[in-house]
Amino acid sequence: MVDRSLRDRLSVASDVAGRWALKLVPLRKRLTYYWRRILRLRATPHEVALGCAAGVFAACTPFLGFQMALAGAIAFLLRVSIPAALLGTFIGNPLSWPAIWSASYVAGVWVLGDDPADAAEHFVQSANKLSATLMAPSRSLDSAVVSLSPIIEPLVIGGLLVGLIAAVFSYYPTRQAVRVFQKRRRAR
Numbered sequence: 001m002v003d004r005s006l007r008d009r010l011s012v013a014s015d016v017a018g019r020w021a022l023k024l025v026p027l028r029k030r031l032t033y034y035w036r037r038i039l040r041l042r043a044t045p046h047e048v049a050l051g052c053a054a055g056v057f058a059a060c061t062p063f064l065g066f067q068m069a070l071a072g073a074i075a076f077l078l079r080v081s082i083p084a085a086l087l088g089t090f091i092g093n094p095l096s097w098p099a100i101w102s103a104s105y106v107a108g109v110w111v112l113g114d115d116p117a118d119a120a121e122h123f124v125q126s127a128n129k130l131s132a133t134l135m136a137p138s139r140s141l142d143s144a145v146v147s148l149s150p151i152i153e154p155l156v157i158g159g160l161l162v163g164l165i166a167a168v169f170s171y172y173p174t175r176q177a178v179r180v181f182q183k184r185r186r187a188r
Helices: 002-024 027-039 045-059 067-078 082-091 097-112 116-135 141-187
Strands: none
Touching (some): 027 141, 045 067, 067 082, 082 141, 097 116, 116 141
């Protein structure tokens, strides 16, 4: 009985250690893992690539927390691979969000007809106001929303534009890679 209890505790400890080890895996290995998962999906190359493009599109939107749901809904509506769409959202992560959001904001300001040079300064000022609002315990959440509201419209419009461009540029390489992978798999 003691051996079994010790074995169970060691099993739980190894599971926990495995989860922590996964968090420490370098980014390149994680990206390689997700790329291989996309290649191995059982669907046509078009379905996988369009699903992945839907995920990339959703990842470029500023809707944190809803990006996977958005990707899944788009994939469902287009009748393409939902797992590929969910995996495609991993292009958006804490390392890539600053670049995506900066490009989205500048693109949104450009589409709305404002000067992108002035927009960058306005973005920094609004971000500073927002951080000061969140750090000050006496200020309310309403003032944070007021500080953020001028940024939202350009960010959403630009996110749609950047997401569409990123989706187009992700579709063709993904489709070709899935086609080659499936062809090699059938040849074995």
